[in-house]
Amino acid sequence: xxxxxxxxxxxxxxxxxxxxxxxxxxxxxxxxxxxxxxxxxxxxxxxxxxxxxxxxxxxxxxxxxxxxxxxxxxxxxxxxxxxxxxxxxxxxxxxxxxxxxxxxxxxxxxxxxxxxxxxxxxxxxxxxxxxxxxxxxxxxxxxxxxxxxxxxxxxxxxxxxxxxxxxxxxxxxxxxxxxxxxxxxxxxxxxxxxxxxxxxxxxxxxxxxxxxxxxxxxxxxxxxxxxxxxxxxxxxxxxxxxxxxxxxxxxxxxxxxxxxxxxxxxxxxxxxxxxxxxxxxxxxxxxxxxxxxxxxxxxxxxxxxxxxxxxxxxxxxxxxxxxxxxxxxxxxxxxxxxxxxxxxxxxxxxxxxxxx
Numbered sequence: 618x619x620x621x622x623x624x625x626x627x628x629x630x631x632x633x634x635x636x637x638x639x640x641x642x643x644x645x646x647x648x649x650x651x652x653x654x655x656x657x658x659x660x661x662x663x664x665x666x667x668x669x670x671x672x673x674x675x676x677x678x679x680x681x682x683x684x685x686x687x688x689x690x691x692x693x694x695x696x697x698x699x700x701x702x703x704x705x706x707x708x709x710x711x712x713x714x715x716x717x718x719x720x721x722x723x724x725x726x727x728x729x730x731x732x733x734x735x736x737x738x739x740x741x742x743x744x745x746x747x748x749x750x751x752x753x754x755x756x757x758x759x760x761x762x763x764x765x766x767x768x769x770x771x772x773x774x775x776x777x778x779x780x781x782x783x784x785x786x787x788x789x790x791x792x793x794x795x796x797x798x799x800x801x802x803x804x805x806x807x808x809x810x811x812x813x814x815x816x817x818x819x820x821x822x823x824x825x826x827x828x829x830x831x832x833x834x835x836x837x838x839x840x841x842x843x844x845x846x847x848x849x850x851x852x853x854x855x856x857x858x859x860x861x862x863x864x865x866x867x868x869x870x871x872x873x874x875x876x877x878x879x880x881x882x883x884x885x886x887x888x889x890x891x892x893x894x895x896x897x898x899x900x901x902x903x904x905x906x907x908x909x910x911x912x913x914x915x916x917x918x919x920x921x922x923x924x925x926x927x928x929x930x931x932x933x934x935x936x937x938x939x940x941x942x943x944x945x946x947x948x949x950x951x952x953x954x955x956x957x958x959x960x961x962x963x964x965x966x967x968x969x970x971x972x973x
Contacts, residue, residue, distance in 0.1 A: 744770070
């Protein structure tokens with residue numbers, strides 16, 4: 618039985634923070650919680666005045682988590698800052714900075730946008746697994762979660778905590794599974810809605826592109842929201858996007874919107890590297906029967922019709938979903954599985970074709 622992020626959080630919710638009288642999760646001191654194949658890591662960031670009193674609490678947390686089935690090792694660090702760090706300058710309602718045209722993100726060799734015309738086709742799951750797959754192939758990978766209204770990459774990549782800002786302007790991203798991440802989801806509470814108009818979205822996206830210290834990256838994966846709106850237009854107008862990949866399920870309704878996404882990128886003069894068919898087939902784990910719940914081959918047929926490369930098929934599989942929910946995409950959680958190899962094959966194809 619494998620331990621999940623939720624299992625660990627449930628344990629931490631049962632431990633009281635003596636400084637506040639609330640549990641460790643509610644008191645918002647748990648940072649950078651990751652659960653990776655039985656290895657649990659997190660940081661407890663506390664007030665310096667309570668540092669000594671919190672050490673027994675840390676030891677208690679380690680002992681309780683070690684008792685969970687499936688846990689092999691627990692690493693819990695206690696940190697206390699002598700002075701609060703300036704918050705990142707990512708103000709809600711900030712207006713975009715005037716810019717002549719698309720600009721290169723410093724240190725980033727390629728920007729690969731992952732898009733879909735329709736929501737619910739698994740675009741974010743594909744983005745997370747493709748990023749981890751490219752990292753597993755030896756590439757330096759960053760992930761920009763541009764799905765501002767529904768940021769899911771912090772959960773899928775097992776990253777929590779707020780990014781630091783050493784000077785109040787530069788933002789330091791967080792990292793897990795070999796992927797460097799920046800997401801609005803790291804700046805807000807998990808259940809807090811982002812209620813922004815178009816100019817706010819544009820300003821936030823520009824700041825995440827330009828104010829984040831991405832370092833040297835071979836590729837930045839941009840997980841776009843569904844549709845053909847402000848975020849897509851801002852990205853292609855403000856950054857030198859190398860190209861886009863369209864994700865769709867095989868069903869006709871999804872393919873209708875996927876064609877609109879293709880058309881949008883064509884209008885924005887952005888190269889399209891191909892299409893991925895997600896939820897392509899379902900194989901029953903009990904009897905081995907193969908079923909095409911959403912149809913099969915629709916994305917491949919559409920890619921051929923539009924003269925686009927077909928990059929591969931991803932199955933509809935429970936392990937892919939549970940792995941992402943647990944904070945370790947299937948490529949990291951079960952690297953030898955056939956599901957993980959489907960993503961690895963697509964990643965190697967992009968490398969062989971010189972995309973990354």
